[in-house]
Amino acid sequence: MIRRFSAAAFAAALLTPGLAACNSTGTGEAGASASPTVSGSIAPSGASPGTGDAKQALLNSTNEIRNGNFRFTMSGAGSTAEGQVHEPSQSAEMRVTIGDPSSDLMMKLDLIHFKPDSWVKVELGGRSASSVPGVQKLNLGKYQHLDQTRIKGNRALGFDFEKVDPAGSEVLTQGITEVRQTGDGMYAGTLDVSRAAEAGSVDPTVITALGAQAKSVPFTAKLDPQGRLSEMVVQVPAAGQSAAQDIKITYSDYGNAAAAQKPPADQVVEAPPEFYNLFN
Numbered sequence: 001m002i003r004r005f006s007a008a009a010f011a012a013a014l015l016t017p018g019l020a021a022c023n024s025t026g027t028g029e030a031g032a033s034a035s036p037t038v039s040g041s042i043a044p045s046g047a048s049p050g051t052g053d054a055k056q057a058l059l060n061s062t063n064e065i066r067n068g069n070f071r072f073t074m075s076g077a078g079s080t081a082e083g084q085v086h087e088p089s090q091s092a093e094m095r096v097t098i099g100d101p102s103s104d105l106m107m108k109l110d111l112i113h114f115k116p117d118s119w120v121k122v123e124l125g126g127r128s129a130s131s132v133p134g135v136q137k138l139n140l141g142k143y144q145h146l147d148q149t150r151i152k153g154n155r156a157l158g159f160d161f162e163k164v165d166p167a168g169s170e171v172l173t174q175g176i177t178e179v180r181q182t183g184d185g186m187y188a189g190t191l192d193v194s195r196a197a198e199a200g201s202v203d204p205t206v207i208t209a210l211g212a213q214a215k216s217v218p219f220t221a222k223l224d225p226q227g228r229l230s231e232m233v234v235q236v237p238a239a240g241q242s243a244a245q246d247i248k249i250t251y252s253d254y255g256n257a258a259a260a261q262k263p264p265a266d267q268v269v270e271a272p273p274e275f276y277n278l279f280n
Contacts, residue, residue: 054179054187058221061229062173064254068164071253076245078103083111084257085164090115091260092159094166104128112143112260113159119143119263120157122275134274143263144271156279167249169229171198177216185223190216193234202234209240228254 064070068087074080083094091114099106106126112119122138129135151157172191179189193202194214207214222231231250238244 054181054189055173055176057181057223057227058173058176058179058187058229059170061221061223061227062165062170064226064228065165065169065251067255068161069255069257070251071257072166073250074167074248076247081166083166084253084260085166086257086259087161087164089259090161092161092164093260094159099126101125102127105132110143111157111159112263114260114262115161116148117262118146118148118151118158119268120146120271120275121263133277134272137272137274138278140269143268144275145268146271147276150276151279154279167232168198168202169232169249169251172202172219172232172234173221173229176219182220185225185227187221187223189219191219191234193217206236206239206242209242210237211239213237213239224254226254 068085071082071084073082079096079098081094081096083092085092091112093113094109094111096109096111097107103126105128106124108123108125110121121141121143124132124135124139132138146157148158172193175191175193175195177190177192179187182188192215193210194207210217217237218235220231220233220235221229224230229251231248233249234247236242236245236247
C-alpha cells in the first residue's frame with residue numbers, strides 16, 4: 001500500500017531524492033540483490049592507486065565531480081531525479097518526480113538554478129492533489145521565480161555551488177568499510193551509511209531505522225575507462241516500515257555538460273506564498 005503523503009513529506013523526500021524514498025512501504029527494486037559476498041579488506045588509504053587498493057580507486061573516482069561539469073541521475077522506490085551541473089556558468093538543472101498518478105499524491109519539479117536566481121515549475125497530481133492548500137496557485141504550468149532569502153539552506157529548492165554533487169558520492173565513498181574489485185572498473189563491498197548522512201542521498205530516518213545494519217550496507221560501483229565514478233548502487237535492507245530497495249546514482253558526460261537555460265520571461269511568475277508554505 002502506498003503511504004499517504006503530506007506536503008511536509010514531499011519536502012522531506014526532496015531533501016534526499018534517492019534514499020528518502022525508503023520511507024515508503026513500496027516494494028522497491030532491490031530486495032533480492034542486497035547481499036553481495038565481499039571478501040578481503042581495504043588496504044591502507046594512503047596506498048598508491050597502482051597497488052590494487054580498491055578503496056583508493058573509489059575515493060579517486062569522485063575527484064572529477066568536484067569540477068562541477070557532469071550529468072547525473074538518482075533513483076529509489078517512488079522517486080527519481082536527473083539533471084546536470086555546470087559550475088563554469090554557475091548553473092544547474094534538476095527534474096524530480098515523487099510518486100505517480102496512481103499515488104495519493106504525486107509531485108514533479110523542474111528546477112533551474114542560474115546563480116543568483118532559481119526557478120521551479122511544479123506539477124501536483126495523484127488522487128489527493130486537490131486537498132493540497134493552494135494547489136490551483138501551484139499547478140500553473142509556468143516557472144516560479146524563487147526568493148533566495150526564503151530558500152536559503154533549503155536543500156530541496158536551493159543549490160550550493162560550493163557542494164556541486166547532489167548525491168554526495170564523495171562522502172559515501174569515504175564511508176566504505178570493505179571493498180573488493182569484481183571486474184574491470186567494477187567493485188562490491190559495504191559502507192557505513194551512519195557516517196554519510198551528510199551526503200544528501202541518505203535519509204537520516206532510514207539510518208536510524210537500520211540500527212546496527214547501517215554500519216555495513218552493501219553497495220556496488222562502476223568506474224568509466226578514465227577511472228571516474230559512473231554508477232553506485234546502495235543496497236538498503238528492509239528496516240522499520242521501509243522495504244529493501246536499491247538506491248542508484250549515475251554520472252555521465254564529465255566535462256561536457258552545458259549551461260542551464262533560463263526560462264523565457266513570458267513563462268515566469270513570482271512564486272506565491274502557497275509555494276513556500278509547502279516546504280516549510
